[in-house]
Amino acid sequence: MNKVRKKWSRDDLQLFFLSLPTVLWYVLFCYLPLFGLIIAFKKYQVVPGKGFLYSLMHSEWSGLENFRFLFANNRETTVNMFVNTLGYNLVFIVLDIVLPVTLAIMISNLKSRPLAKTAQTAMFLPHFLSWVVVGYFVFAFLSTDHGLVNRLLTLMGAAPVKWYQEEASGYWPWILVSLHIWKTMGFSMVIYLAAMKGVDAALYEAAMIDGAGKWKQARYITLPMLRPVIVMMFILATGRIFNSDFGLFYRTTRNAGSLTGVYLTLDVYVYNSIFNNPRPVYGYISAAGALQSVLGCLTMLCANGIIRKIDRDNALF
């Protein structure tokens, strides 16, 4: 214990000052909002003429009332948004591991290096585009009047579809999942390719000498070596299972009212409640945010716990 109490060295002090701006940033932009989460447990009311902190301090505590209300008041919407958030995320978690790992192994085995490089560069492009821009791409294809898809449908003698209306809501889950894959694939692939670079070449040589073909090498060397990264990506993804990629759901659907049932996730709900609602009730909205954080953290702890049981070395903590 005494050791800990030793005086700060000059070095410590200098390093501390070097880190001070970042510490300040964290306090202002991470820890203050975290503190603001107590709105969820209060009956927040703005005191006229006073600032946010004053209002917060002088609002009554309401316990879990806000949470109860979130579920009781508009049950249908709440169920809808939880089902959507979890549903999409489960699909994404599976696809985000299976597809990039498969493709990374495939691309690393291509004979033509230039082709592999070019394909990788091209597939990375969508990662650097915003959902707003992607929304316009989608519109170019799906616009009811001028979209390419409807034109092709008409040419083939089929009836055009009003893509941003209720009648197309059956297609949108597929569209959203495809868009997600399209946008994230290149980046995830690079993560796995980077991890594959760290694999000792001697392992492959040994396998070759033992007569293992490409398939066996992938199965018995590459995959096991990628396991730590896969597990890490999996655990991190479970922590975000109650969050959603807001832009994907909000922008590519153009926030079309009649499609709400398809893209209403927790984030969309919170955003709409704050900005597209004439009288936002801060308590419920904050309750939704708090649920996201707490449930996400719990899921992550669970996932990590399960991984610990079956594969101790690769658990995150």
Place this chain on the structure above:
Amino acid sequence: MKKEKKENAVFQEVSSGMEKFNALRPGTNAAFSGLFILLAILCVLPVVFVIIISFSSQASINKVGYTFTPAEWSAEAYRYVWHLRDYHGFPTVLRSFLNSLIITVAGTVLGLVLITTMGYVISRKTFRLRKAYAVFIFIPMIFNGGLLATYVVNAQLLHLKNTFFAIILPLACSSFYIMVAATFFRMAIPDAIVESGKIDGAGQLRIFTQLVLPVSLPLMATVALFLTFGYWNDWYQASLYLESSRHDLFPLQYVLVNIEKNIQFLANSDMMTGGQSGELPTETMRMAIVVLTVVPIMFSYPFFQKYFVTGLTVGSVKE
């Protein structure tokens, strides 16, 4: 010497024979190649499509819709976009472009400072607060205040509304990149460098800026690249903190959000050169602005790519 060469040659022969044995079968290779060519095209095609649309004439679109083979080519969209003026007679879209540029440059510089300093500090094994800092930056990775609390703090407590700071500050730092930076410094900077600096009497600031940073180019390029695109692509912060009346502050991405339904706000009526605002080729103009937003990204990221694979690879090795 000679013998060694000979051995080398033999070894090469063996290994090239092994390569041949180890390669994919031609059929499989062709199938894989085909798949990746297809995927690459799928990823780039929409951009090409939008570029083509932006160079079609409005008449062509009215006739055949959005198509890869327009009936008539035209650059009128870009002409109209250029002639959109604000009350001061300044091109509206150019102003948004400049806004995006200012936000991107300022944000990237700030973010680089915040991320690399903290990464460096955490990477120092002797630092007293090392453990505390690790927890301090890890907690925000799992817990956050949610949109509402964040919004209220930024808007009502820090008064960032309707300023560039509302976009620059919240996006400047991230625990993930601090961890990447810390790992990079730990792996790539030998303690000896830091110690030699100390012996020469340099303080930590000097060691960091003059000894450590110059050899950390791949890391800096990686972090800078992701910050740059994060800022350039931001529309979300803008939509939260910029009021719809403050067009003069809009970055390009947020202009795109706003013209989705109505392009008129870009043209302040009488300042429209030509004056026929009723006949604006709105659809091609939208796509022209999309192109203006995307092209800088498209042409810059391949140049950075060689750096960021190194940066990420070194930085992502698990301890």
